Amino acid sequence: MITTDASGSRPGAVVATEARVRGLLTGAGRDDVVRAALGARPDQPVAVRVDRVQHRVGLGVSVGYDVRYGAAQDYLVVSSAPLDGAGLARLERDGLVLHAWRHPHDPALPGLAAACDVATVARWLPGTATLEFCSYRPLRRAVVRAVGADGAAVGYLKVVRPGAATDLVRRHDLLADAGVPAPLVLTAPTPGVVLLTPAPGTPLLDAPVRPRMADVLDVLEELGTEPLALPARPSWADRVEVHADGAVAALGTPSSRPLELAARLRRVMDAHDAGPLVATHGDLHPGNLFVADGEVSALIDVDSLGPGHRVDDVACLLAHLSQAAVTTDVGALRTLTAWLPDAVAHLPRGVGYPALAARAGAVVLSLVGVAASAAHRWRLLALARAWCVSAETARLDPLMHHLTRRSSS
Structure with a gap:
């Protein structure tokens, strides 16, 4: 423990x-x-x-x-x-x-060992032939895919701390009741393990045809009001100073740049309204947005579903798209370019581009501490600064100039 x-x-x-x-x-x-x-x-x-x-x-x-x-x-x-x-x-x-x-004997995830045993999972999900480990955050959570003999997913096992499983099931049930496309809970066979149906479609960045930003926002509006009764969790932007500390530790060389950048982002966020409290996904990056035939087919990883600001969901999505645009996916730049004006046009009344850009910069800053290489960390720090300048000037130009320059280099 x-x-x-x-x-x-x-x-x-x-x-x-x-x-x-x-x-x-x-x-x-x-x-x-x-x-x-x-x-x-x-x-x-x-x-x-x-x-x-x-x-x-x-x-x-x-x-x-x-x-x-x-x-x-x-x-x-x-x-x-x-x-x-x-x-x-x-x-x-x-x-x-x-x-x-x-592995798999994580002291905070006692259900992980059973979730990694094919014979055990086959009893829970008949038809399981093999297991694929999808993701793992030590001491926090893991996701395992159960695969049938034909190579298709039979289901997914979400492994969390035992005390978090009930809340996770509740969040999925709220989405099902609201008619929001999301995996359904099959059962919770052992403490800390929740079995889910496969999500239709593919993650956004793997989809050959991507939806419009307005379509994504329409799905978020379907979250309704019931999630407002869930406990509020800080958004990525709310913890910008903590993420700056993590960036300092990750960079490995004395640098005040992350702390200075966090202070600048905080000033912009404090100066601009974030809009009313609404139901939010809480961690809406492209991997959690599934797409089929150009339409949103599912929202996954809903652990952070609850009250928040719509601008934070949009900022999280755009920030991760910008990260992909400067590192791995040229197509992400085209999607980001198409989505940005639509995102600004559909923000709640009184919420402007500076609020969106500052929050996106805070999300990018949060990625510095978990980047795989030193070069990647410095690249993300520069991207967070471009979002910050864009927020401070209330202009898209600084961000787009940085993105086009980086994606072409």
Whole structure:
């Protein structure tokens, strides 16, 4: 289980410590840490690849590794989060206390091991032949796809902390009652595991024909008013200063740029109305928006469904499109260019482009801390700055100039 941190450290000290953890777990010393976690000899050859870095400022850094040693292959997670429980290896390095575990024995996700066992899942979802691991955020959640002999998805297993499963089911049920296209809950067979129907269509960036922004907004309006009774959660923009701290830790070199950028974004957000409280998805990036035949076919990953501001949903979607435009997907730039004017035109009354652009900049800043490479982190920081300048000047030109220049380089 996760325990509370009673260290009393100041936020600046926490960020500095977590920067040290990131450096240790992703730098040259990572092989030694992995050997110690495995109980291997100091001279035993190991091949270690960093798979993902999960950093939540103040809650620790967790790093997942693909590991090969001898004839064995493992997936190992090492975390600085304060943990206790069986199956954990406790390590001490350079004054840092770390804990490690072999996948799928995540101490905060007791249902994960069962969700990764084909025989168990086949009893829950008859017809299951194989399992595909879709995503994993250590100590938080995971998604597993159950696949039939024909290669089609039989269903999906959402693995969360046991205490979060009831709320997740409630959110899916609210969407079903409202007629919003989203996966349906089949059952919750064991604590912390929810079985869902497959979502029709493909993620937005994989769709050959993409919907209009107005069509996306129409689906969001179908969320209705029932989700307003759910607990409110801070949006990505609400936590811009925390994300700036994470960016500082991730960049690995002394830099005040993320903090200065967060302050500028905060000033714009404070100066411009965000609109009324409405039902929001809460994490509407392109991977959570499914499309079929040019129309929205499903909203997935609805853990954050609840009260919020429509501008935050739109900003999240546009921010991730801009990230794709400067890194992996030229088509994302065409979609973003088409959607931006439509998004501004359909914002709630009194909400202008500066509010949208500042929030999009905050979302991009949140991505810096989880980017896979140093080059990618600096590229995202520059993109967040372009959104910020666009918000400060209330003009699209600074953003579009940056995007077209980066996507053509």
